[in-house]
Amino acid sequence: MIKTSVEDCGYKALAEKAKEAVENAYCPYSGYRVGAAVLTENGNIYTGCNIENASYGASNCAERTAVFKAVSEGERRIMAVAIFTDEGNDAPFPCGICRQVLSEFCEPDAAIIIYDGADSVYNAELAELLPYSFQFNNE
């Protein structure tokens, strides 16, 4: 994992899409806005935001919104993911559930771009964030 700038992260356009997506965040309970964007092997970008619910457990993270949008449009392979928040000073590392969902549709070397509101970026590979991920092989 390297720490860099949005200019030099190699995925500036994807990071900017995640930043735009934060504007749609629905987070009346936490007030913590998150945007995400995924780049598929077909070269398409799908965005997502967090969507909270009065029954907190029914909330959905930004990353999973973006992944589910992509998969529901027929995409099956995600090459890179960008996540953005401008809330607080901490970089928006994906939660454990999102890491597992990403592992379903990403190779271990997929780029995960973690972008905070201060224009600094962590560029990680999924396998660094979720080593030894659970896989179900039913072949």
Ligand code: THU
């Ligand atoms: N959240 C995300 O959207 N992505 C993550 O990886 C972690 C958390 C959202 C869920 C909830 O709406 C808010 O951030 C606070 O947990």
